[in-house]
Each structure stands twice: as C-alpha cells, then as structure tokens.
Amino acid sequence: MRSLVSKSLRATLLTLTLVLVVAAASPITSLSAQAPGEISIVCENETAPGIYNNAVSLVTQDGYIGIPDGNTVYMWGYALDVDIDLVAPGVQYGFQHPGPTLCFTEGQAVTITLTNLGFSQLPSLTDAVSIIFPGQTGVTHDDGTPGLFTGEADSGGGTVTYSFTASLPGTFIYGSGTDPQKQVQMGLFGAIIVRPTLGPNFLYNWTSTQFNPANDYMMLLSEIDPDLHWAVEQGLPYDITLFHPRYWLINGRSFPDTIAPNDAEWLPTQPYGALLHIEPFDAASSAFNYSAVRFLNVGMRNHPMHPHGDHIQVVGRDGRPLQGPLGEDLSYAEFGPVIGAGQTKDTLYNWEEIQLGPSGSLGLPTDIFEALNQFLLRPRDQNIMWGEWFSGSPYLGQTTDRPTGVTAQGECGEYYQIWHSHALHEAANYESGFGGMITLERIDPPGGCPP
Amino acid sequence: MQTRAIKQIRLSLALLIVTVLLVGAPVMASPQTAPQTAPQTAPQTAPASRIAAAPVVTPLAADVTINLCAEASTSDGHLTMPDLTVIPIWGFSNGGLTGNCADVSAIPSLPGPTLTVNQGDAVTVNLSNQLGENVSIAFHGQGLPADTVGAAASGGTTTYTFTASNPGTFLYEAGLTPNGAKQVAMGLHGALIVLPATSPATYTSEKVLVLSEIDPVLNADPAGFNMLDYAPKYWLINGEAYPDTDVVLAPAGTTLLARYVNAGLTEHSMGLLGLDQMVIAKDGHARPAFRAVSETLAAGQTMDTLITMPATVGARYPLYDTNRHLDNNGASLGGMMTFIEVTSVVANTPPTASISAPADLSSFVAGTLVTFTGTGSDTEEIDVTASLAWTSDLDGPISGSGGTVSTSTLSVGTHTITATATDSGALTGSTFITVTITP
Numbered sequence: 001m002r003s004l005v006s007k008s009l010r011a012t013l014l015t016l017t018l019v020l021v022v023a024a025a026s027p028i029t030s031l032s033a034q035a036p037g038e039i040s041i042v043c044e045n046e047t048a049p050g051i052y053n054n055a056v057s058l059v060t061q062d063g064y065i066g067i068p069d070g071n072t073v074y075m076w077g078y079a080l081d082v083d084i085d086l087v088a089p090g091v092q093y094g095f096q097h098p099g100p101t102l103c104f105t106e107g108q109a110v111t112i113t114l115t116n117l118g119f120s121q122l123p124s125l126t127d128a129v130s131i132i133f134p135g136q137t138g139v140t141h142d143d144g145t146p147g148l149f150t151g152e153a154d155s156g157g158g159t160v161t162y163s164f165t166a167s168l169p170g171t172f173i174y175g176s177g178t179d180p181q182k183q184v185q186m187g188l189f190g191a192i193i194v195r196p197t198l199g200p201n202f203l204y205n206w207t208s209t210q211f212n213p214a215n216d217y218m219m220l221l222s223e224i225d226p227d228l229h230w231a232v233e234q235g236l237p238y239d240i241t242l243f244h245p246r247y248w249l250i251n252g253r254s255f256p257d258t259i260a261p262n263d264a265e266w267l268p269t270q271p272y273g274a275l276l277h278i279e280p281f282d283a284a285s286s287a288f289n290y291s292a293v294r295f296l297n298v299g300m301r302n303h304p305m306h307p308h309g310d311h312i313q314v315v316g317r318d319g320r321p322l323q324g325p326l327g328e329d330l331s332y333a334e335f336g337p338v339i340g341a342g343q344t345k346d347t348l349y350n351w352e353e354i355q356l357g358p359s360g361s362l363g364l365p366t367d368i369f370e371a372l373n374q375f376l377l378r379p380r381d382q383n384i385m386w387g388e389w390f391s392g393s394p395y396l397g398q399t400t401d402r403p404t405g406v407t408a409q410g411e412c413g414e415y416y417q418i419w420h421s422h423a424l425h426e427a428a429n430y431e432s433g434f435g436g437m438i439t440l441e442r443i444d445p446p447g448g449c450p451p
Numbered sequence: 452m453q454t455r456a457i458k459q460i461r462l463s464l465a466l467l468i469v470t471v472l473l474v475g476a477p478v479m480a481s482p483q484t485a486p487q488t489a490p491q492t493a494p495q496t497a498p499a500s501r502i503a504a505a506p507v508v509t510p511l512a513a514d515v516t517i518n519l520c521a522e523a524s525t526s527d528g529h530l531t532m533p534d535l536t537v538i539p540i541w542g543f544s545n546g547g548l549t550g551n552c553a554d555v556s557a558i559p560s561l562p563g564p565t566l567t568v569n570q571g572d573a574v575t576v577n578l579s580n581q582l583g584e585n586v587s588i589a590f591h592g593q594g595l596p597a598d599t600v601g602a603a604a605s606g607g608t609t610t611y612t613f614t615a616s617n618p619g620t621f622l623y624e625a626g627l628t629p630n631g632a633k634q635v636a637m638g639l640h641g642a643l644i645v646l647p648a649t650s651p652a653t654y655t656s657e658k659v660l661v662l663s664e665i666d667p668v669l670n671a672d673p674a675g676f677n678m679l680d681y682a683p684k685y686w687l688i689n690g691e692a693y694p695d696t697d698v699v700l701a702p703a704g705t706t707l708l709a710r711y712v713n714a715g716l717t718e719h720s721m722g723l724l725g726l727d728q729m730v731i732a733k734d735g736h737a738r739p740a741f742r743a744v745s746e747t748l749a750a751g752q753t754m755d756t757l758i759t760m761p762a763t764v765g766a767r768y769p770l771y772d773t774n775r776h777l778d779n780n781g782a783s784l785g786g787m788m789t790f791i792e793v794t795s796v797v798a799n800t801p802p803t804a805s806i807s808a809p810a811d812l813s814s815f816v817a818g819t820l821v822t823f824t825g826t827g828s829d830t831e832e833i834d835v836t837a838s839l840a841w842t843s844d845l846d847g848p849i850s851g852s853g854g855t856v857s858t859s860t861l862s863v864g865t866h867t868i869t870a871t872a873t874d875s876g877a878l879t880g881s882t883f884i885t886v887t888i889t890p
Contacts, residue, residue: 132724134773135744139725148784149724149769177724179783181775241684241781300775302718302747318744320727330739340720340747342773 039261039275040216041193041294043103044080050200052103056112057081060129060188062119063095063269067247067254069429073226074233075187075269076119078131095269097252098220098298099174099190104166106197106205113161116153121233128152129188131162132177134342135319136192139164149177169196169204170319171218171294171344181240181300186232187252189298191220194319203292203346204321208329211348215278215291219419221339221437222249223299223426243300248426248436250274255420255427255438276419276441279448281350290348297339303437304338306422307349311335316346336422351417351443415443512571512648518546519563519588521602521625521639522581528558530665532685533695533779538670540638541582550577550608561690562661562714563623563641570618570648576611578602586634587626590643591751592617592735597627618647619735620659620710620753632716636666636681637673640714642753645735653731654757656701657708662748662772662787663687664715667780681716686776686786693777696789699770702796707758713748719787720747721754722773726791728756745773758791766793799876802829804839806870811884820859821886823849827872838873861888 045053061079064072078099104110116129130152133139144151144160153160175189196205203209223245231238250258251272258274260267281289293312297303315322315331322330339345420427421437429435523541524530530538542559546552568574580586580602587601593613602609621643625634642659664683669676688696701707709728713719722745731740732755740757748754771777772787779785806825815821827835841849841856844867849858866888871881 134722134724135727137725137727181777181783184775239781240778240783241682302720302774317741318727320742320744322741324739328739330741338747340718340745340773341775342720342722342745343743343747 039273039277040214041103041218042101042262042272043193044100045102050105050195052105052108054104054108054110056102056110057115058099058112058131059115059117060119061095061117062121063097065097065252065270066257066267067429068257068435069432071226071247071430073224073247074121074229076183077187078114078190081113081115096271097187097269098222098272099188101191101193101218101272102174103193103195105195106166106169108166108194109163110166111161111163113159114153115157115159116155117157118155122235126155127183128154128158128178129183130160130176130178131174131188132180133162133164133172133174133192135168135170135172135344136164137167147178149180152178166192166194168319169194169202170316170321171203171296171346172319173296173298173342173344175298182228182232182238184298185225185228185240185243185300189220189222191218191294191296193218193294203294203348204316206315206321206323206327208331209292209315209321209346209348211290211292215276216294217274217276217291218251218272218294218296219274219305219439220251220272221295221297221299221303221305221421222252223247223301224249226430245299245301246430248303248421248428250437250439254429255435258439274439276349276439277444278349278351278441279444280446281352282446289350291350293347293349295337295339295345295347297341297343300341301423302338302340303426304336304422305437306336306420307441308418308420310349310351310417312337312347312349314345314347316344318344351441417441417443512569512573514575515568515572516575516577517566518550518577518579520544520546520550520552520557520559520579520581521586521634522552522559524559524638528560530561530690532665533692533785534782536667536685536780538665538667538685540670541634541673542638543641546577546579550579552579552581559638561638561640561687562663562712563639565642565644565659565661566623567644567646568615569646570615572615572645574611574613574615578609578611580604580607580609582634584630584634585628586639587628587631588623589626589631590621590623592619592621593643599627601626601628615645617735618645619732619737620644620712620755621735622712622714622751622753624714624751632678633669633673633676635714636664636669636678636716638663638670642710642712644710654706654708656705657710658699658701659689659710659712660699660721661689661712662715662719662721663690663713664717664776683715683717683776684780686715686719686772686778688787688789692779693785693788698767698789699791700794701758701760701791703760703762703764703793704796705760707760707791709756709758711748711754711756713750713752716750718747718749718774719776720745720773722746722771723758723791724769724771726758726761726768728758730754730756747774760791760793762793764793764795767791799874799878800830801878801880802827802832802835802838802872802874803880804828804870804872804882806868806882806884809884809886812887813884814887814889815861817861817863817888817890818859820857821861822855822857823868823870824855825870825882826854827870827880829872829874831876832874835872835874840871840873842869842871843867844869861886863888863890 045056047053058078059081062076065075066072075097077095077097080100114131130147130150132149140163141151142161145154151160172192174192176183196202198205201213224247225243225245247254251274252270260273262273263271278291311333313331313333324330419439426437427433524539540561542561543563544559545557545564584604585601587598595613623643624640625631642661665685666681666683685692727742727744729740729742730746734753767790770789770791777784777786804827808824825839827839829835836854840852845864849856866886867883868886869881869883871879873879
C-alpha cells in the first residue's frame, strides 16, 4: 500500500489550483470537486509543479490487480524505492500496476536505479530483471550483469543503474528487457514523459502541439492472459505459445474501472485512471482547448483505439514529432489510430459541440447510451445485469435516486462519450462485454460544471 | 541422363548468370553443393525464349529473365531451428539457365531467392512447379492480374512478364491458387527489389529483411493441415530465428537502408533499441518520411527505413519484433530478433594522377599556349579527373582545374608541373613532368 501521507502531499504539490484537496481515501462527493490531477497524468517523481527528480530508484514488487468481472490477477511490477521517497523515508512504496509514471524535462540527465527485490509470492525465484528504454538514445548502465538487451539486476538484491539524457521530448515506454515475453506480460512496464523545452503545455518543441496542461492524459494499453499469470503464481511452466489474452487494459485497469479517478480507494494497486474530462472546443482560445492524449502499447497485439464519433490528430510517434526534415507538418487525423505493440502515439484531441448535431450549443443531450448507462447508474435504479459492478461511488452522476424511466441523470448537463478498442473482442472482460479496453470522455458544458 | 561433369559445367554457367540476376540471395547455390542426382521424373525442354540472355552488367533498363522452381525441400533444404527442430519447407529455388529444376543444384530456400532488378527492366519470370499441386506467383505491386491457375502440379510451367517501373521493395509469394495461403506459410515467398534508375545519395548500404513464421505442424503435414489451426511457433528473419539470425552490419556514420518484407500471416512491428529509423516508403511507394522507433508491417506489407549508424565501431543495437515474438517454440529469448552492428568504415585509398600531355621534358617558347592534359583515378570513385589541380614550382597554381588546363604565361625556366587528384575522402595523389620554357 502506498503511504497516504505521501499521496496527499503529492496531490497538493501537483495541483496548486486544486480547490478542494481530496485524499484518495475519502469518498469523492462531487464531480465538480474533481481536480485535473485526479484524472490526468500523475508524474510520480514530481517534487514541485513541473520539477522532476532526475534520480529515480525502482524496486521489483508483486501483488494483485482487480478485474471488473471479480477476478484478481497476480502481477509483477516496478515500484518507487523507499530511498528516494521524498515524503516518507523508511516507508516502502508498495506494488502498483502499471509501474510509476516518470516525467522528465528535455535535457535532464536521468539515472534510474533498479534493485531486484524479487517477488514476495515467489521467494525461490532467481530471475534477473532489467529495464529497457525504447526511444531513448545513449542509455548506459553501471553495475548489473550483462544481459542480451541491457544490464540486469540479479536476484537477491542485485542492482543496476541506467543513465541517459532525456534529449527527446515525447512519450516513451519503459519495460523489462529480461525475458520480456514473460516479464513484460507479468507487468514490468511503465510510461516516461519528457516535457519539451518549449514548455510543459506542448508535446514537442513545435508550437502546433500546444495543449491545456490540465488535460494531459495517457492511455497505456496492455493485455493479460490470466492463465499465464496463474502459472507464474503457482510456479508452473510459463508457455507463451499458449498466450490467449482475456483482459484488455488501459493504464492497468479494465472498464469500467478505467473511468474511476486516480488512486481510487477500491483499486489500491491500480492508481491510474483513464477518464478524459474536458470542455467543448472554444475557437476563441483554441490553443488551450486541446487535450493531449498519449497512447502507449506495451502489449503483444496492436490495438485500434477509437474516440467514438470523433477523430484525433496524431502529432508524434515514439517520441519523434511528425515533422519533415524542414519542419513540414506531417501530422494527420485518424478515427481509428492503431497503436502498434511497443509504440507510442502522441495526439491532440478536442470535442466540438457541433458534433452533437443541430441541437448543439446549450442543452447538450444528457442521454448516455444505454449500455453505458448500465455501468454509470445505481443498480437499483434499473433492471440491469451488470449492476453489481457499480462501485457505490457517486463519481459519475448525482447521488439521489433517479426516477424510474428517466435515463438522463447528469450532474450539470455533461455528456459522456465512449473511447474503445475497435477490435471489439477487446471491449470485454474474459469475453464478456462491456468491459476491457474502454474508457469514457466527459464533456462539461462550456465554462465547466457549476459547483 | 547427363553426366555429372556436364551438369557441373552447366551449373557454373548458370551460376554466373544467376549471380548477376539474384543479388543477395540468402541461400545461394554454390558449385560445391552436390547437384540433385535424382532422375528427372518430368523431363522438360526449355523453350529457346526461356533461356536467359547473356547478362548485361549495366544499370540501364534491360530484358531480364529469371527462372524459379517451386519445390519441396529434401534433407539439405530443410530448415533447422535453434532448438534443432528440423522443418521441411516448400520454397522457391534458382532455376538456373534453363529452369529445369531437376538439373540444378539450387535447393529451395525460405525465403526464396531475393530477385534484384533495375527500374525499367522488362522482367520475365519462368516458374517451374515441382510440387504436387498448382502453384502461381503473385508479384505484388507490379500490376499483374491475379493468377488463379498457375503452373500445373508436378512439372508444369508458367511465365510472368512485367516491367519493373517503380523502384522499391516488394513481396513475391505463392499466388491465388486454391492452396495459396498454405503455400506461402510453407515458405513460397521472397523479396523483389527494384533498384532505382539513379542511385539515391541517402544511403550507402542496404539490407533485405524478410519476416516470416513457421507452424511446425503445418510443415510436417501440409496436406492434412487446416489453416484455421495455424499457430506459428517460430518467428524468422531471412529464414532464421535468433540466435541464428545474421547480424546486420553497416559502417559507422553511414546510413543503412532496411528493406523489410512481411511474408508472414500475422503483423510484426520492427523496432530498434537505442536507435530509431526514418520510414521512407511502404509497399514500394515513397511517402513523407517520419521517424519512429518501431513500425508495424501487416501481413504482406513492405517497408523501407533509413537507419543512421552511430560512430562507435562495434556497438550493437537490438532489432526485434516489438510485438514480442521473441521465442523459439516457447523458449526465450529467440524468434524475430537480431542486432545491428556498427563496423569500421572501409579504408579509403588515395587516388592516382597521370599526365598524358605534353610529354615529359618538353620545351616551349615563352608565350606559347601550353595545354596540359591528365586523368585522375580512384579505387572507390573510379574517375576523379575533375578534381585535378595543376601547379608550377616556379609560378604557383595554374588557373583552371580538371583534365585539361592551358596557359601561355609560364615564365622562362625549367618548371616542375604537378597534377594532383583529390578524392571525396580528401586523400590526394599526384604526378609531375618537367617542362622548359625558353626565351
């Protein structure tokens, strides 16, 4: 378990604009109290707004994650080490999935030390572990044992230190370079974000990539074959040739957990949400109306992520801006961006009211299409089979009972739209839908949701 | 039956031609390989039109004839995986001069021979089919209609002709006969490279990387296999799985063109660790170049990327399928992976200069127009005459440069006239003559 103290402090550091600091352990009582930091990217090594610790120490941990169908899955993970815990020295950060999101500023000299503490459920395991940094250049390593891809930390407390200069802004994967078919599947991965010299509200050193820093989102895609995880947990042979993923995750969560806020108390090991919470596009301040949506795929399958009824603008790949040699704009719009395995796509997104049709403007329809409604409302409010998944949180929707037959129960006229993998078998939890690689965007009326 | 000696002679001749036609074939027959001695069960008489013309070593568009055989591997053609599993394959082989498949030592390979032609070539491909079912070839991107009949089983032949008008990297594979999908998965595929008419300056070396998969159950019993059960267990680059894959070598500081061909039935994303690559073309079509670490090739697609080689000689960078097909039938690490390694730049040799006129020890009256003629030669660049610089030890540089310079202002006296050639590596070579100017 992560320290509550550190969480609260981190929230404070992260969100100076926070009107109401909400410790994750407290139920969130109103959406309007939802601060950006509660749903957008959390930089775990951020020591002050925009200031990132460049010396990160990670350890291996193991634990369990929850799937909305009631299953739990045994996972491995990277966790922040106690020694650089800025808040609570001596308190070990616990297992989390995915690994901590690390942010750096372009040009920062980064060192990442990995200590192989093994995995508590498997005390006799002697697997070495490591980290590779696809997209980073000039990565060197000290100590450690030579491996095929990089230096490795041996079992029994072995360490390895990686050093590189975060010379390229963008979004990057990090993950195990040791037996990656097993270790990455088991959860040894995370995201690295490098903010450009131009400013934290840009994706690249390219003025066209400006976005509203309150709307900086990541969607880290992965798949899980629970049988393989069971095999590891039980010390049985791990046979990747039998790989048959059943769970499809965004930021380590499966829908509808994806729309819960960061650090939701009922998801203690899955800290990262994937809900977009935005306002309609405002042409008058267009530069600040874009959201950054950073896609990463650490799975073995390519995933076509679809912003339902909409499209996004792809501006970068693998931490490289889509610009020609002379700075030509090679960005492009897609409504079914395929995120290739091992790849990242940096995109800009906005939502225009006109997309609702002629009745746009104020009076946004508050109908949530029926399938989603079943997740978002209290089970007793309607006769639905998935009501048991309802968390009990009023996070989406109001707290009062909804009259029978009324399907519109927004808080302030907000509108929800689905984002999902368009490989529709991935929009499921163990072949049962809806679930899996789905999240939502919430569009508030212009000006935001009144308190 | 032909005698073995005659076969060997014909084989050598065939190889001469094939070597010109098939640059970089991953499995190139060698004269030392024992020819197939099995009796010809289906004797074929190659029509005159199918006999390859004498090879013309020129980048200009030409008529090119390629003879391919489709056949099943025998013991020397089976693949051996890193775990020592032996995989029988169906593959294309070089048909040599005559396309008489029983008459050459070439054995079927996976992938098949890399076919390299020049842009504008009129290409004729003769297919001779030794398999027990019809086989056709699809030359993707060449504008040919689908051949749904192909060469008949057990000795049938067919011919494809096309003009290789677009430079690029292409896939050829078993075409749309009823069993085509299975034939591709068995190994009937390869790369077709159409070299550009003018050599681009953007890269100095290139590597063809054909990606494919093996489901050993299919290969063990192709007739009894249902492709709905296709589940590959080996993941190959140029027919090899790591650690048997070839390391890709390119000199420090140069640019490598990677020509990827996905002949598999599933997608593969090829990524680099520590480097990135500039994607410049897909499916034989140039596109606005973009930089990425990894890029996906769907089944049947090709991709050209440029990779800038770092300066550190000996440095190695993993090149691997980021879809993580990195096992050999479950044993990790293996599969679709190799390394790119930085090699030292080939040593540049200095050029040489020669002076053809005037003759050494010539004498001229002052004011006479004297014309100096010479050439510059270089091992790497062949002709560096244009770089020639001329100097007099008495008067200094003579104005002008190149193969011919003239002057009428040489002063009276005995001059040592030096011609110096310079190559692109800034190395020089010079020669001199003595010329006397009289009052």
